[in-house]
Amino acid sequence: MAKKILVVDDDSAVRQAFILVLEDAGYQVDTAESGEVGLEKYKNGQYDLIFLDLKMPGIKGTEVLKKIREDNQDVPIYVVTAFHKEFLKDLQAIRKAGISFDLLDKPVGNEQIIAVVEGVFGL
C-alpha cells in the first residue's frame, strides 16, 4: 500500500509541484489549500508524512502544527517555508514546548523532496 502524504500550502503551483514529484515516485498525495482544510483532511485521513506551509491566510502553519501535535506526536511534519526567519520566535517557542517538526527552506527541488521522503520512510 502506497504511503499517504498530505501537502498543506495556499499556493496551487507549490501543491502541483509536490503532486508531480511525489505521485511520480509512487506516493499517494492529498493537498489542502489552507490550514483549515488541512486540519479537516488530517482528521479524516491517516497520513504518513505532512508537508506544511507557514504563511497562509486563515490559520497559520504554526497553529496547524500545534493542533496536529495535540493529537499525534508521531507523524513526521516538514515545515516548508521561505519565512523561517520571520517565524523564528514562533518556531523556537514551539520547539521549546516539545513540539517536533523539521524545516525545509523554500524553494525545495525534486531531489530534496525525494530525499526527505526516502529519509522518513527509511528507503
Place this chain on the structure above:
Amino acid sequence: MDNQKSEKQLLFESNRRLQEVAQELSIAKKERERLLDELSVKNVELKDALNKVQKQTVRLMQAAKMAALGVFAGGVAHELNNPLMAVLNYIQFCLKHLDKESQLYKVLQDAEHETKRCAKVIKTVLTFSRLKAEGEEDPVETDCYIIVKRILELLAYRIEANEINVKVDFPDQGLVVTMKPSKIQQATLNIFLNALDAVQVSKDKEIVIAGKYEGDYAVIVIADKGCGIEEKDMEKLFDPFFTTKEAGKSVGMGLPIAKQIIDDHQGELIYESELGVGTKVKILLPLKKGYCAINLK
C-alpha cells in the same frame, strides 16, 4: 605768562588724552583680534557641526531609502519564491522523464540552471531585506581578529588553491568592539570575497587584512593589490545589483549588504581604489563610549 602756562597745560592734557586714546585703541584692536580669532574658531566648529549634520542627514536618507528598498525587494522575493519552486520542480520532473541524449534534455538542463540562479538571487535579496528585521542577535563585545580568523578558515581552501598571499596584522591586545558578530562577519566576508576576486588575475596576489584603533573607531583594513575599481564605478559600489563581475558570477548585493550592516553599527565603510594598483577598504566600527585600547587587557 598765565596764558602760556595754560596753553602748555592744555597741550600736555591733550597729549595725555591722545596717549590714553591710543592705548584704548590698541586694547580695542587686540580685543578685535581676539574676537576675530574666537570667531574663526567658532566658524570652524560651526562648519564641522554643519558637516556632521549634513553627513548624518545623508546617512539617514540613505538608511530610509535602503529600508524602503529592503521591504519592497523582500516582498517581491517572497512572491517569486513559490512560482519559482513550482517551475524548478516542473523542469526537474521533465528532466527525469526525458532521454538524456535528446536536445530537449540539454535545453531543460539550462533552464534548471537558470532557475537555480534565480533562486540564489532571491535568497540574497531576502537576506538584504531581513537585515533590519532580524532581531535574533544581540550585540556583544567581540574581538575583530576572531571574526577575521573565522573568515580565513572559511576561505582557506580557496586562498590556498589560488595561491593568494594573505597577510594578517592585528594588535596583540585585540580589537574589541560591541557588535553583532555574525553580521560583521558577513559584511567583512563580502568585502574580502571582492578582494579575492580582484587579485585573481593580478601578478601580485597579495591581500593585507589589518586591524587598528583610529580615534573613536576600531578599524579593519582590507587592502588588495588587485585590478582596482574604475572611477566611474566608485559611486555605484553600494547600489543594489551593481556588479562589474561576469553575468551569473555575482548578484551585486554583497556590498549593499555590507554597507547596511556597517551603517546599522553606526560605523563607516570607506573605499579607496586605483585602477591597476589595488583597492583599500576601511571598515570603521565605533568603540563603546569611554572604551579605549588601554582598557582592553
